[in-house]
Amino acid sequence: MKDEPEIRIGFYVCHCGTNIAAMIDCQAVARYAAQLPFVAVSRDYKYMCSDPGQELIQRDIKEHALNRIVVASCSPLLHEHTFRNATEKGGLNPYFFHMVNLREHNSWVHSDGSKATAKAFAQIRAAIARVPHHKALEVLQVPIHPDVLVVGGGIAGIHAALTLANAGKKVYLVEREPTIGGHMAKFDKTFPTLDCAACILTPKMSQVKSHPKITLWSFSEVVKLDGYVGNYQITVKHKPRYVNEDLCVGCLECIPACVFKTPKFPDEFNQNLGKRKPVYIPFPQATPQVVLIDPEVCLNLKTGKCKQTCVEACGDRQAIDFDQRETFDDIKVGNVIVATGFKTFDAHRIPQYGYGAFPNVFTSLEVERMINTSGPTSGAIVGRDGKHPDTVGFILCVGSRDEKTNKWCSRTCCMHSMKLAQLIKEHCPRTEVYIFYMDIRAPGKGAEEFYDKSLRMGIRFIRGRVAEVTDWAVTPEEEGRLVVRCEDTMAGFVRRIPFDMIVLAIGKEPQADAQDVRRLFNMSCGTEGFFLERHPKLAPVSTFTDGIFIAGACQGPKDIPDTVAQAGAAAAEAMVLIDQGHIEIEPNTAHISEVDCSGCKSCLPLCPYTAIAFIETTKKASINAALCKGCGTCVAACPSGSITQNLFEDDEIFSEIAGVLAYE
Amino acid sequence: MIEYTRVIKHETDRVPGFGAEVMRAPGCEKLASCIQCGTCSGVCPVSIYMDFTPRQIMALTRADFKDDVLRSRTIWLCVSCYACTTECPRKIRITDIIYELKQRAIQSGYYPEHFAVPVLAREFTDMARANGRITESLLVMRMYLKTNWLAALGMWRLGLKLMSTGRFSYTPEKIEGRAELEKMFAAIDTPIPDYSPSGAPGEETKGTQP
Amino acid sequence: MNNEPFEPRIVAFFCNWCTYTAADLAGVSRLKYAPNTRVIRVMCSGRIDPQFILTALAKGADGVLIGGCHPNDCHYAEGNYKMLRRFQLLKRLLQDFGVEESRVRLEWISAAEGDKVKSVINEMTEQLRALGPLGMPAKFAAWDQEVEELQHQVDEASETEAAHA
């Protein structure tokens, strides 16, 4: 460093209001930093990330000829970018900056001020020791492929796809079910406005199908993802539906023609309350309007011995193809929006509520289908015993707010149950409806009013978590009915109430294959298994992988308005990247010194991105910076120390180690 | 007939720190998470005999109403069936909390004289410590003698039947390693206050009124 | 140091994607833990060179904590396995050097496990508190005392020699 100018460090410690200053003596930190080697300026300031804070840095760079900047404030994951920009605006290479995490890693997690301050000394000492080793680096720019992949065709995926397509972006929408629509397509009405779900959803579904910018792949799954932001290579698998999608016109003539004269197989779309045939369309408005054949039950596919009356009915169109196999498509996109939704809680997991054991215990989704006029009972509420119930009890938080199953609140079950209760009351005003709840959660626009309406309609609310649903009768009126045993915590005693029908408001869970999807798209999951957003407040639809966004209930339970808002946000985030045309990538890549390398090849197999190649002419290894993602594994493993990593050079880390450990 | 008496509780009725103290006992720390859902009361097989439901005991404990909690009938009714503990959505070990409350009630003498539950507990522990094993027939006899020997008379038919079917033991079971056992207990003995109530006859309860 | 109770110093190397983020989450969640750990961020646990760990111990760390993504969860596919493999031999090496096993710890902590950051740090701090200091810089000084002593003797001898001359 002989020829380099003398190191002059500007050091700034942020109070973050009181977030840092309440625990750490920021002035003492600034004083301490002032006497460390190479520190030319040392200041404390209320909010370093504010404009005046950033300007302070820029001014000091000029006035004090600073050439290194250290800011001790919050997590670099939050504001490193902010301060690098400020450093650059001040006329320095942005990588002459280093950040100390005094908030998340110190003031917020400790409770002894003097110890926290002592720790802060060590933290900043490390940064000040590190930063003289920093080098000027150039940001890497990667072009962004303008196409987008949207995974999941529920309301989130549909909305995201349409938003992007309407902005002129090419979108691939991949849905694994035979139709798009997701959970919302199963709903009858939506709370709190009680407008019909189908009326608002189906137009959007057909827009997706007809949009020139959208390629809709239903009954398909993403099986492989390679590459990085702006340049993802994706393989999509199309499952055989035994019906040629391009030839089928949705006339549905094959269905009545099927050799099974009556529907006899459980109909998934109607929560198995209804029946369908081996050749079927999930529901009348299914998109695409294409039938499919269930190979598990189709006589021809199972035995090969069938008259194939469906083929006959299809006639010249010849859409039915029993020889269909899985096919694959390879596509290139720049961004991915994951909107894979949720799974409902399996009520069998709480046996004391009797789901599966007692025929008249239903889930809220089953009742949703039942109350839908196009559903299996054409809108009538009937028990599995065929009787219309006089009393219906809703049990809330089934598989929610319960550490034995799912500890989170599923957010919509209170409102959803009230909606069903109101609909039941509307259908049959004399029905007694009880709602057993722990807390009524009715946030959001119109929700509290909806709660009030439920109360005024005479729906009885009992605050108490139901202990059990039993057929153990102790009074004559309980005989033959479902008895709910529960403490009425408001009244202060235990009650037994008999019902004709019990509805379990089942919670929302991550999809069963959420972990596989997470790995596929290089995302993280929270402890509960929903995909983890980059920041709960400031980056709610981003993930830790650039160019992969999340929307809807795959990120956590939410209602339709929030889902749509997120989907729009994810689409907008993707558009930012597309319209920028390129993305700047941290230059934390690794480099091999050709002079130093002995060509021992130890590093070659370590690179997950095959960025390291052995050059036959020089007999040395070399790294392709465009492929390198900067993990540094090869750097740590190079036995002769001939690989370096920008931003994480050995010298920088050794200085940090020495810095955090130097004795006061 | 249940007599309802409405009382306004003042801050002086609380024993600040009581709830926190209970929560420090092993297994009891999760009481802090209680959301008063009432599952414990709903699953409790004997809640109908209780003055406070288990849920209310949790609330009172957390709110430091020591006196009300330790005088309540609820804690003595617990049958240790662990239904509440298993069912609690917050995984609060309610049975263990009730144990903790019982121990505190015994130590503070907060229970009626000749009250059978703590007497049985004491006779049990004495017998287990001295003999290494429990001889149920003798244990029950001793309990009746110390609480309500008239009740013992009421049980004579059952006793006779047990004798005739060979289920009544006349001599105590004793293990060989009694000295070993005593040595083990001695190693961790801390002077426990004498918890047998020794108040004057007729006095309902004995305890330190806060 | 004299009369104060021993407070271990722990150098933690956390990977950017999982454990560092988990530590941020612990902060956001205001979980309180022992202030004995100083975190050094690397992009991946695969970047953690055994030299870093030895240096930390040599420079005065009483313990080293390595945090990476759970198996199969590495942001860079398999960097955490590279660390896991090194860790196996490193553990044995350190044992041969007489460094207690609990001083160097490898933990998989995902971005969601803020509470694990807390419990691991607290647990490790407790363990090291019970174990006492490793005290490397002081040990180096003590070892080199014999050299300094002789240097004094030789210097003195040569000074007297010079004075005679």
Next chain:
Amino acid sequence: MPDKPKVGFYWCASCGGCEEAIVDLAEDILGVLDAVDIVFWPCAMDFKKSDVVALPDGSIAATFLNGAIRSSEQEEMARLIRRKSRRLFAFGSCAHLGGIPSLANLFSREQLLRYIYEDAPTLVNERKNRPQLEYEDEGHTLSLPELRHVVRSLDQVVAVDYYLPGCPPTPKLAKAALTALLEGQLPPPGAVLAPDVALCNECPRKETKPTTLAFTEFVRPQQKLLDPKLCFLAQGLVCFGPATRSGCEAVCPQGGMPCSGCFGPTSRVKDQGAKMLSSLCSNISSKEVSEINRALAGIPDSVGTLYRYGLAKCLLRRKVNLPGTGKD
């Protein structure tokens, strides 16, 4: 005749191999003798400490010192030579890195003495006599140097100008160093006088190394019939070539033995053993702890393998919990 530059040779804790290496210069030694004036070489000529003491400070142009520093006498001589020499060359692995003698840093002095004078199976010493620092006999005091608690490399005792690596340094490197000295062509002080690239660079077996190493086991040379051409690492042997400076022209690999690291690390590495560990382990194929450990079972002596020549220069230097400078 103009004064020829004065040169010294000295040995401390070493096997004598480095002295051999000087002699191995063969007829070139004559040239050396022509060019320089050897003022001190106790191994080959009759010099005494007093001869050195008598020299003015800085009067020796260069001294080549081999061997680690194990005793007080060696330490004292090192200091004396340092004062008398304008340039001090650490000659060979022991002076450079502590060498094999520094493996003694895994044991305390008491452990070593007890083993050597009491417990060694081949020993006949019924009275368990041990050497004494001072012995009085007929009014005379006989003294022996004190064994140090810690074995050191030369630069851990005195400042060193140049390092000649190797166990022993090759004649070629020794000659090059002498030539550079005589011609005033030495690099800036502190340099190791060998190429700063790892040995693989000049190893004839480099060509046969596969691009993917995936260790499932480690074996030692005596456990396997070795392919005479194939890279040792590819055969599951721990070869230190990737982590060791070149300059020896791969004499060991050429002779059928894997490199054991005597030239020490490159300038970019602080701890040769740690780096080799990192490289070897990273390339183990398994992800299962049990399988990883099964592979690693082939390296039974971790310190002896990773720090055969450099324990004194390892970042931890020594087994950490041995009695320090206590009077053991």
Next chain:
Amino acid sequence: MKYAYFPGCSLKGTGRSYEESLLPVMRILGIELEELRDWNCCGATAYMSVDETKACVLASRNLAIAEKTGHRALVTPCSACYLVLNKTQHYLKEVPAISNGVGKALGAVGLSCHGAMPVRHPLDILLNEVGLDAIKQKVTHPLTGVKIAPYYGCQIVRPYATFDNAYQPTTLDRLCEALGATVAHYPLKTRCCGGSLTGTMPEPGLHCAYQLLKEAVKRGADLLATVCPLCQFNLDGYHDQIAAKWEPVRLPTLYFTQLMGLAFGLAPTQLGLQRHLVPMKPLLPVTA
């Protein structure tokens, strides 16, 4: 298969017929139960509720003795013992205050307990080690036509047991079916029998027993099958008091091991059936 065996105090007293039926039945199935040498009271609910550390000390002496046997598991038929021994192992792992105390106490007599020996109930062993098929093979006198209300009680399914569901267990149901019997749908199968209260607070205790018996009668059961000596005693012993307070609900309560013994062709007296206060109705040739 050989296991260490901890009978518990009740099996030497009021629950004598449990042991009398358990041991021969297990022997028929090739399982040897080796009684722990000089075992002591487990500590039980009564001790647990007064002094947890000391209760754990009592339990851990047994665990320590059991660990020395080297057997793969400790089998205990009494629900209370099963719970307390399991709970102690739990505490030893999780609660340092208690494990320290226990360590000290055991240390004073040169014992140690690693908490590594699984504590299992015979029902668990029968279903998961022996298997229903092996049991069926030994059935010579199937209990055809007998309707059983399977009663698990509380402590073998809660809260430390892992071999069955805490709320809707099925192991005993399946075992009874394997013996050829019919199983009644019995919604109270895990509801407490009140046994720990009948001695001290009779009314609530007996009320529990009354409800259980009444529902079993209502469900058309011929008998209750139980897995716990305290439950058996409580459901068998207080019929006079129950009849006096509520109504007569006379129904025999048998140990599942007795039912197995009958199905295996053992004589009722070999199984201690004569000790029961409510006699089993002569439903089978063997019990006639």
